[in-house]
Amino acid sequence: MIAYCEVSAFTDTPGHGNRAGVVLGAERLSEAQMQALAAFLGVPETVFVTRMEQGAVRVRYFTPTQEIEFCGHATVALGLRLAQGGHWRGEALVLETLVGRIPLTLEAEAGVPARVWMEQRGLESRPVPRPVYRHLAEALGIDERMIHRGLPLASASTGLWSVFVPLIDTLVLDALEPDLDRIHALSGALEVCSVYAYAPVGVGRFAARDFAPAVGIPEDPVTGSAAGALMALLAGEGRLPVRGKRACGVVYQGHALGTPGEVEVEVVLTGRGVDRVRVGGRAALDREGHWTPEGEG
Structure with a gap:
């Protein structure tokens, strides 16, 4: 046994x-x-x-x-x-x-x-073609206008690849009605494990939902690897406040499934960009x- x-x-x-x-x-x-x-x-x-x-x-x-x-x-x-x-x-x-x-x-x-x-792997990222934005929005059950224009939409990884889709607020995030078949197909086309939707809730604080039918998980309650990649992506693009050489943030996830959780992330930066990513909980x-x-x- x-x-x-x-x-x-x-x-x-x-x-x-x-x-x-x-x-x-x-x-x-x-x-x-x-x-x-x-x-x-x-x-x-x-x-x-x-x-x-x-x-x-x-x-x-x-x-x-x-x-x-x-x-x-x-x-x-x-x-x-x-x-x-x-x-x-x-x-x-x-x-x-x-x-x-x-x-x-x-x-x-x-x-x-x-x-x-x-301590997760260093950040890797790649752009998402602009015409794909509409397909991602439709797969999430929203209009493309609900995508936040001031935050990065990109594929990124500090261990597993996800495509990160910023939304204008948590009301849109909570109301998502994802088409899992379309998300599965998009995940394959973009060579990622999941489609990770996120929205700002405060300085250095974000709410998120992660859809991963490509690996057998319709919606992952709380995703540490993706939270690390998200914060590294945001820090690398200057979207997080930096003190010294560190940027810190929190991701809130799981509320839509009734299982709320918090992921704490610390990103260490150098003149070349993201140096290290630490995820805790x-x-x-x-x-x-x-x-x-x-x-x-």
Whole structure:
């Protein structure tokens, strides 16, 4: 039997934020078994630890339908479980993922693990052809005039690619009626995992919704990897206030699904642009259980 747990990431309230499966003892599971367990759990992503040693943990991420290269909220969930289980006490720790090595930092409050920070890959971005704007708007169920002209619309990644679509306000964001088939097709054409709609709510603060049918997730509740890419994109284009060499912001996501969460992001800038992206958040344990691979037990 394989032990697993479900963790709510980017929140300290179980059932809010974004749920992730966490499997610490996956070193003997085959790829097919990992996929079967991810499908059994049915949460947006499940992270499997395939090797654990001093200072480094090797992981793989699966949605209910396929393997993906990286997942922000599952990384935060894993960090919390490693800390709660005594596997990590705040020393330097690196996750070995399909997108490379991801350093983690543990933040405690009154001696209790409270927040996990991950340093994501550097920002990559590419423009979206202007004629595609209309198709993106229609796929989201809105008129093209609802797109915010003062914020960047582009494809970007700090681990996974999304196309970021700015909207004029949160009323438009909350009222979206996405056509998931069209979003799936656009995601393939633009070579991204999701269409990420966002709107400003204050200085350095944004609300967002993320539609990812291309990887088997109709709407992702709270998306850490995309929040990091969004803030890096905004900072790189001078759309966030900078103090020293740092720009900080918060993304609020999950309200449309009744599972609100918050993603904190810190972007470090140099004269050449974005240097580092750190994404942080809290997490709360939902439940624990055991799973028996098919053909066993």
